[in-house]
Amino acid sequence: MAGSLPVSPLAPASFPALPEIAGLELSATEAGVRYAGRRDVMLARLAPGTAVAGVFTRSATRSAPVLDCQAKLAARADSEAGAAILVNSGNSNAFTGSVGDDSVAAICAGVAEAAGVPVSRVFTASTGVIGERLPHERITAKLAELVAGLAPEGIADAARAIMTTDTYPKGAGAVVATEAGEIRIAGIAKGSGMIAPDMATMLVYIFTDVRIPQPSLQKILADHTRSTFNAITVDGDTSTSDTLILAATGKGPVAIEDLCTGAGPAFCEALRGVMLDLAQQVVKDGEGATKFLEIRVTGAASDADAKLCAMSIANSPLVKTAVAGEDPNWGRVVMAVGKSGAQADRDRLSIRFGDILVAENGWVAGSYTEEAGEAYMKRQELLLSVDLGIGDGRFTAWTCDLTHSYISINADYRS
Secondary structure (H helix, E strand, O other): HHHHHHOOOOOOOOOOOOOOOOOEEEEEEEEEEEEOOOEEEEEHHHHHHHEEEEEEEOOOOOOOHHHHHHHHHHHHHHHHEEEEEEEEEEEEOOOOOHHHHHHHHHHHHHHHHHHOOOOHEEEEEEEEEOOOOHHHHHHHOHHHHHHHOOOOHHHHHHHHOOOOOOOOOEEEEEEEOOOOOEEEEEEEOOOOOOOOOOOOEEEEEEEOEEEEHHHHHHHHHHHHHOOOOEEEEEOOOOOOOOEEEEOOOOOOEEEEEOOOOOHHHHHHHHHHHHHHHHHHHHHHHOOOOOEEEEEEEEOOOOHHHHHHHHHHHHOOOOEEEEEEEOOHHHHHHHHHHHHHOOOOOOOOEEEEEEEEEEOOOOOEEOOOOOHHHHHHHHHEEEEEEEEEEOOOEEEEEEEOOOHHHHHHHOOOOOO
């Protein structure tokens, strides 16, 4: 199905030119896991000394590759041996029992031998249909080809190989100048449906050449995930396969020992920018999406309450279908705030569409006109703001509209 859908109207004009990362090589090939005539497996090989961090889905039915990656990161294997990442699309190897574990073991063993890295440092991911055996032999048969094709400039092909219902490959990067030299960051992502925050809700791979201890890398990844990948939703459904891996090769000129001093703050800011760019691209490629919606909640009793409120609005089918229909039905926003579980007071909250004050003091604003609301809703990118008027808590979420195409895509997904 990948590649057969029309490109999202919210897609960027082209795949970005990403900086090459010293110590990183990538390749992609056609293994025929599910799709015919397209790349569906990617391999990344990382130099010795690479620090690897990750966050994963919290689904109780998470896939065999996720469980394997979590176990390996928890074991903290020797980073001096290098590492490898292999990802396939078309089959998620989730809910496949011990057969799924066997597939992971076979792929990891094959990658370790072909790429010259220990099994303990091979990280895999699978994305696609749930509950079907992964034909891993099709992947292992291509390992020699994948290793032979490894190249520093292979990231665009890798981004395409991990797509399922995505309509375009997703990439983002940054080059940051510091007193010690440049820091380079490049990342790719896949995600279009089954997107709701409970980690990263997709597959994401971000690479940097900075030299940094693994615990610091893990900390900043977890911190930034809260306000990026855990702040988006397409349909409220959390995947069994969500994986976000951040790898720092240490082959660039910059070393970071403390995230708060030296080049640390610049690196943290640039990394969050790349993560947010990729997260928003996932929303803009939401299945059937035609509108991109930012939801800002302020004035909440706490940041946690603000998130409850923002995600309640973002996940509401009634709000999302109103956006799709360009209907300024602000009553649905009132509904979503009220059901969220966040502390709210009818007479304190206010609602805005962009700069347009829609409601305040428990009633529609005196200056608001339906014509102004209708005109605003015709925009492709929208801002919805809610101030609860209670405290200092705030949170921003991003989502898309819900259209007829979402039903069509998911009804036909396995055909």
